[in-house]
Amino acid sequence: MGKGRLSFPGRFRRPNKNNNHNITAAAAAELQPLHPPPATSESVSAAATTTTPAKGAKKKAGGSKLWLRLDGVSGRSELVEFDKSAILRRVSIPARDLRILGPVFSESSNILARDKAIIVNLEFIKAIVTAEEMLLLDPLSQEVLPFVDKLRQQLPLKSPSKSNEPGIEGKEVCSPTVELGEGLQNELPFEFQVLEIALEVVCAYLDSNVLDLERVAYPALDELARNVSNKNLEQVRSLKSNLTRVLARVQKVRDEIEHLLDDDEDMAQLYLTRKQIQNQQFEALYAGGNANSIVPVEPNLLRSSSNINGSASFATSIHSDNNDVEDLEMLLEAYFMQLDATRNKILSVREYIDDTEDYVNIQLDNQRNELIQLQLTLTIASFAIAVDTFIVGAFAMNIPCHLFYVNGIFVPFVGGTSFGCFLIFLFVLGYARWKKLLGS
Numbered sequence: 001m002g003k004g005r006l007s008f009p010g011r012f013r014r015p016n017k018n019n020n021h022n023i024t025a026a027a028a029a030e031l032q033p034l035h036p037p038p039a040t041s042e043s044v045s046a047a048a049t050t051t052t053p054a055k056g057a058k059k060k061a062g063g064s065k066l067w068l069r070l071d072g073v074s075g076r077s078e079l080v081e082f083d084k085s086a087i088l089r090r091v092s093i094p095a096r097d098l099r100i101l102g103p104v105f106s107e108s109s110n111i112l113a114r115d116k117a118i119i120v121n122l123e124f125i126k127a128i129v130t131a132e133e134m135l136l137l138d139p140l141s142q143e144v145l146p147f148v149d150k151l152r153q154q155l156p157l158k159s160p161s162k163s164n165e166p167g168i169e170g171k172e173v174c175s176p177t178v179e180l181g182e183g184l185q186n187e188l189p190f191e192f193q194v195l196e197i198a199l200e201v202v203c204a205y206l207d208s209n210v211l212d213l214e215r216v217a218y219p220a221l222d223e224l225a226r227n228v229s230n231k232n233l234e235q236v237r238s239l240k241s242n243l244t245r246v247l248a249r250v251q252k253v254r255d256e257i258e259h260l261l262d263d264d265e266d267m268a269q270l271y272l273t274r275k276q277i278q279n280q281q282f283e284a285l286y287a288g289g290n291a292n293s294i295v296p297v298e299p300n301l302l303r304s305s306s307n308i309n310g311s312a313s314f315a316t317s318i319h320s321d322n323n324d325v326e327d328l329e330m331l332l333e334a335y336f337m338q339l340d341a342t343r344n345k346i347l348s349v350r351e352y353i354d355d356t357e358d359y360v361n362i363q364l365d366n367q368r369n370e371l372i373q374l375q376l377t378l379t380i381a382s383f384a385i386a387v388d389t390f391i392v393g394a395f396a397m398n399i400p401c402h403l404f405y406v407n408g409i410f411v412p413f414v415g416g417t418s419f420g421c422f423l424i425f426l427f428v429l430g431y432a433r434w435k436k437l438l439g440s
Helices: 020-031 041-050 054-063 084-091 095-101 145-158 176-186 190-226 230-262 264-269 272-293 300-322 326-395 410-434
Strands: 065-071 077-082 110-113 118-122 125-129 133-137
Touching (some): 065 145, 084 133, 095 110, 118 190, 125 190, 190 326, 264 326
Antiparallel strands (some): 065 077, 065 133, 118 125, 125 133
16 A cells, blocks of 8 residues: 555545545546546557557557446446456456456356455356446447446446535545445445346346247247147257256356355455445544554553554444445345246246146157057957968868868858957957957
């Protein structure tokens, strides 16, 4: 940290109550070199390239990525290019956290809290959120554009600047404690506003995917129940695989929110604005304590003890305030219930698919049973014909027999043997029905 109470390298801190005008000027001077208002993303990247040597410029151009920077104070957004090292210096996170936003973990869902930032990796939204700004990776992607539009629409409305209102100019700047007390009650902090919009967009995206699958699923399943064909079976198979993938994506986001809801300490770490204001208050308290302790006489022990007692009581109040995660808990519970409802829709469609599969299997089993019964009937008929063929074959041998010399014996003999074989067929068929091997 610097010599001043609010000078953090490369970061913009919110105003403190003891030096409102100086802080506002310093903040404007600190933000001005980063991204001037008239500059575009091309000019910013060009300026960043010209300030480094040629070899370093090539290296940076090779590793730079396009980010959308959204200022939490003014609500202004702009496209910038940062490489990995610039991002790490800007938001003060370890390199392993930045890899979560890479393509390796594109299928995972994570909301990680760090000292000065929140890493958000939800489906297509990959962002780093601090108390003052948000950096969104790949903002020109087709899936990310609705999130960007919603940010630009809602954040200026949710984060009005009270210092611009007539009659109360400077009051919010000089009282950050009042902002902490009233802001948490009336308005969510900047990081929670971004997190809420991200969850809203992701939940709406997943829910729209489920609705599209529902519109296709029910007619396809009804058609399969009416007509079992290869085309209908292939369509239901593809539908079931898509449904499984969407369920896995919904389950990942739901599990991540459930993990946060189960741990109050993790939710407390997400309060970046509160931690920032607490750090400012600690700095002011310690600065005042050091100023009071510069006394060369003996009573400084008494003053130091009073400062220690005051610090302890303040730390106790801060600790009790850290345990208050009701705002974030209510926010997460709302989207947890929405994701749970989306998950229930998917499970209901899967149950309908399972019921249709059972119905189709019953139909196929019934057809298989009918084929078996037909085969058994044909086998009985073949047995009866085989008996008749055996008799014919026996008399076809060149063996002397007195029946050969009897006139008019051919027709009665053939008719009698055929009728006897038919009786054998009826007898065996009746026995099969009696044993319930054939249906009635």
